[in-house]
Amino acid sequence: MARKKQYNEDEVVEKAMNLFWKNGYEATSMQMLEKEMGINKFSIYSSFGNKHGLFLESLKQYKSKVSATLVKFKNGTNGVEDIKQFFYDSISSNFKLGNQKGCFVTNTYNEFSENEDQLIKEQMTSFMENLKSIIIEKLEMDPSKDEDTVLKQANYLLLAKHGLAAAARVNTQQEIEDYIEMTFKNL
Amino acid sequence: MARKKQYNEDEVVEKAMNLFWKNGYEATSMQMLEKEMGINKFSIYSSFGNKHGLFLESLKQYKSKVSATLVKFKNGTNGVEDIKQFFYDSISSNFKLGNQKGCFVTNTYNEFSENEDQLIKEQMTSFMENLKSIIIEKLEMDPSKDEDTVLKQANYLLLAKHGLAAAARVNTQQEIEDYIEMTFKNL
DNA sequence: ACAATATCTAAACGAGCGTTTAGATAAAAT
DNA sequence: ATTTTATCTAAACGCTCGTTTAGATATTGT
Numbered sequence: 001m002a003r004k005k006q007y008n009e010d011e012v013v014e015k016a017m018n019l020f021w022k023n024g025y026e027a028t029s030m031q032m033l034e035k036e037m038g039i040n041k042f043s044i045y046s047s048f049g050n051k052h053g054l055f056l057e058s059l060k061q062y063k064s065k066v067s068a069t070l071v072k073f074k075n076g077t078n079g080v081e082d083i084k085q086f087f088y089d090s091i092s093s094n095f096k097l098g099n100q101k102g103c104f105v106t107n108t109y110n111e112f113s114e115n116e117d118q119l120i121k122e123q124m125t126s127f128m129e130n131l132k133s134i135i136i137e138k139l140e141m142d143p144s145k146d147e148d149t150v151l152k153q154a155n156y157l158l159l160a161k162h163g164l165a166a167a168a169r170v171n172t173q174q175e176i177e178d179y180i181e182m183t184f185k186n187l
Numbered sequence: 188m189a190r191k192k193q194y195n196e197d198e199v200v201e202k203a204m205n206l207f208w209k210n211g212y213e214a215t216s217m218q219m220l221e222k223e224m225g226i227n228k229f230s231i232y233s234s235f236g237n238k239h240g241l242f243l244e245s246l247k248q249y250k251s252k253v254s255a256t257l258v259k260f261k262n263g264t265n266g267v268e269d270i271k272q273f274f275y276d277s278i279s280s281n282f283k284l285g286n287q288k289g290c291f292v293t294n295t296y297n298e299f300s301e302n303e304d305q306l307i308k309e310q311m312t313s314f315m316e317n318l319k320s321i322i323i324e325k326l327e328m329d330p331s332k333d334e335d336t337v338l339k340q341a342n343y344l345l346l347a348k349h350g351l352a353a354a355a356r357v358n359t360q361q362e363i364e365d366y367i368e369m370t371f372k373n374l
Numbered sequence: 375a376c377a378a379t380a381t382c383t384a385a386a387c388g389a390g391c392g393t394t395t396a397g398a399t400a401a402a403a404t
Numbered sequence: 405a406t407t408t409t410a411t412c413t414a415a416a417c418g419c420t421c422g423t424t425t426a427g428a429t430a431t432t433g434t
Binding site for chain 3: 004029030031041042045050051
């Protein structure tokens with residue numbers, strides 16, 4: 001046998017993820033990744049195949065990073081209040097460490113919306129639809145809501161979440177919290 | 188004297204604008220612009236200096252394109268209803284010709300938010316602040332609203348508009364109209 | 375008709391991109 | 405200790421980017 005890797009793959013993916021998250025896919029170059037990850041291009045390519053593979057791995061890591069929040073959301077029993085809490089949880093993580101990067105999934109969804117990369121688009125779409133189905137579930141907990149109202153409110157909330165991710169990059173946490181309060185005022 | 192230009196500058200800027208609008212600044216290459224505008228690189232450079240100059244000209248053209256909508260908005264006397272109508276006007280233009288490109292200014296604002304281009308950032312910011320001051324004006328038409336409520340609602344609407352531009356790229360017109368209805372339900 | 379010159383085409387520039395390759399280095403197995 | 409082989413460094417690949425240049429083309433004023 002021969003020598004072992006001098007880096008931990010999860011650790012360097014975490015660093016890559018943060019760079020992709022901040023800059024998006026296209027605006028992140030291999031040179032920047034090399035520097036941020038602290039390893040050589042060769043090592044990146046032998047570990048992840050190519051830039052695209054590294055990006056997929058970063059997305060996977062992000063998903064596992066937010067899975068706890070998602071499980072908490074899924075298991076809640078307080079209807080609309082759970083959705084609101086999920087929104088708060090989502091943005092609070094964005095403002096840790098002063099990083100105004102929005103939601104990685106939503107950012108990616110936006111960046112790839114006019115792209116031909118079917119694999120990533122499908123992943124993003126399925127993630128969004130998963131979110132939507134949970135939101136619908138929560139809204140349905142209120143028996144006074146008819147099916148049409150539930151669907152419209154679910155779309156409303158998804159769009160709001162969508163906009164929130166973009167807004168998180170250029171607004172203060174206080175502004176965003178006010179926005180969430182207002183969003184849930186009439187639900 | 189010598190020969191005259193075989194193209195109209197406003198016409199080719201319009202085409203450039205549509206390409207920048209659809210793809211953003213970075214994702215639009217000079218080759219694509221050459222093809223779309225129907226003129227040679229040399230002509231682009233001699234008319235607009237460089238890619239950045241052409242982009243600024245495109246932004247200018249966009250602003251003059253939406254100025255009618257903005258004037259109508261400014262001159263309205265129906266308070267919140269004017270804002271709602273402005274939102275409808277803004278998105279209806281986006282869905283003409285099947286182009287789901289969102290708002291060019293907001294897209295640019297987002298793309299350049301982590302950029303070092305001060306000139307463009309300032310232009311975008313002043314445009315947004317101009318919009319905000321009009322929104323505040325409209326909200327203040329309702330004498331029952333205190334100053335704090337006005338400011339929070341203005342931020343809420345700006346963020347909603349912000350999200351709307353992103354959402355317009357991946358949602359149907361109907362979904363967006365439902366979203367607007369919901370947004371204005373409790374104002 | 376001719377000279378002057380702005381506009382055209384098309385090729386080339388250097389820089390940076392994602393990716394690959396060649397060779398030095400180092401650690402595990404015998 | 406030597407062989408084996410995965411991992412390292414660093415240079416180079418071909419391509420596209422934004423930009424510039426050289427020379428052909430065409431139109432205007434005399």
